Amino acid sequence: xxxxxxxxxxxxxxxxxxxxxxxxxxxxxxxxxxxxxxxxxxxxxxxxxxxxxxxxxxxxxxxxxxxxxxxxxxxxxxxxxxxxxxxxxxxxxxxxxxxxxxxxxxxxxxxxxxxxxxxxxxxxxxxxxxxxxxxxxxxxxxxxxxxxxxxxxxxxxxxxxxxxxxxxxxxxxxxxxxxxxxxxxxxxxxxxxxxxxxxxxxxxxxxxxxxxxxxxxxxxxxxxxxxxxxxxxxxxxxxxxxxxxxxxxxxxxxxxxxxxxxxxxxxxxxxxxxxxxxxxxxxxxxxxxxxxxxxxxxxxxxxxxxxxxxxxxxxx
Numbered sequence: 001x002x003x004x005x006x007x008x009x010x011x012x013x014x015x016x017x018x019x020x021x022x023x024x025x026x027x028x029x030x031x032x033x034x035x036x037x038x039x040x041x042x043x044x045x046x047x048x049x050x051x052x053x054x055x056x057x058x059x060x061x062x063x064x065x066x067x068x069x070x071x072x073x074x075x076x077x078x079x080x081x082x083x084x085x086x087x088x089x090x091x092x093x094x095x096x097x098x099x100x101x102x103x104x105x106x107x108x109x110x111x112x113x114x115x116x117x118x119x120x121x122x123x124x125x126x127x128x129x130x131x132x133x134x135x136x137x138x139x140x141x142x143x144x145x146x147x148x149x150x151x152x153x154x155x156x157x158x159x160x161x162x163x164x165x166x167x168x169x170x171x172x173x174x175x176x177x178x179x180x181x182x183x184x185x186x187x188x189x190x191x192x193x194x195x196x197x198x199x200x201x202x203x204x205x206x207x208x209x210x211x212x213x214x215x216x217x218x219x220x221x222x223x224x225x226x227x228x229x230x231x232x233x234x235x236x237x238x239x240x241x242x243x244x245x246x247x248x249x250x251x252x253x254x255x256x257x258x259x260x261x262x263x264x265x266x267x268x269x270x271x272x273x274x275x276x277x278x279x280x281x282x283x284x285x286x287x288x289x290x291x292x293x294x295x296x297x298x299x300x301x302x303x304x305x306x307x308x309x310x311x312x313x314x315x316x
Contacts, residue, residue, distance in 0.1 A: 074107055081107060094124035101133055110137050128158035132167050139167075144174030155184075162192035169201060178208050196225045203234045207241055214238045222251075229255040233264075240268045245277070259288040263295055270298065275306035 101116035132154035138147025169184035206214035218235035236251035252261035266281030282299035
């Protein structure tokens with residue numbers, strides 16, 4: 001895309017601001033999908049074996065999940081999980097293990113979901129869906145790099161699977177390979193033109209790649225999934241990146257309740273150095289929800305920044 005030097009500079013500044021917005025917005029899942037696991041991976045000693053690291057991640061997951069008695073209650077009280085476990089007891093198949101893994105992932109017990117997926121692969125080494133499931137769990141654990149091998153196996157075993165292609169895209173995005181991620185999202189959409197999840201991800205990658213068609217891309221995602229708060233929030237981000245805060249606010253309002261929408265637009269203003277507008281937005285949040293500590297802190301930040309900006313002008 002050809003741009004003048006000035007426009008390119010503005011876009012770059014907006015992109016930097018957008019990253020700050022993404023790290024700060026309230027209830028904005030798209031941002032979580034984009035965040036890299038580099039900091040976590042950086043803490044992994046180079047000489048540490050992958051098997052040892054996997055064991056530690058699973059141990060941490062097990063420690064974080066409910067106690068055995070609570071888990072037993074979940075297994076007995078959750079009808080879907082209970083049915084899946086019953087089916088597994090009757091027939092020890094890869095498909096049955098995958099179903100159990102799906103239900104454990106749904107209730108947030110990731111280490112047991114991981115175990116059942118590995119059991120599925122032990123029974124069927126060509127189970128593409130099981131490899132795809134493992135990749136998603138690594139993504140859920142916040143270490144997408146470690147899931148890339150499983151994701152690539154999934155697409156190799158099931159080249160016609162839109163879901164597997166999309167999963168690989170999300171892991172690539174998670175390690176900062178946004179261009180490659182977009183190619184897999186586009187492949188997922190080509191394989192299944194009704195795959196709204198791929199459209200939403202294409203929209204988000206358009207924003208992060210600073211594409212001129214980001215708003216149009218996000219509008220298409222909203223048109224296909226008009227009730228999706230994620231699609232609406234992404235479109236709002238596209239408007240923020242273009243400097244159109246009025247339309248961004250409207251999309252944030254579509255996506256959620258008023259206090260969250262005002263908080264999000266406040267973050268957008270704050271991150272682009274529009275301190276007075278940010279202060280107004282955070283004060284609106286506090287009127288709607290006086291107990292919001294985050295809004296109070298951001299309001300103080302915006303007020304201090306506005307004051308510092310005024311002092312700088314006076315000194316000039």
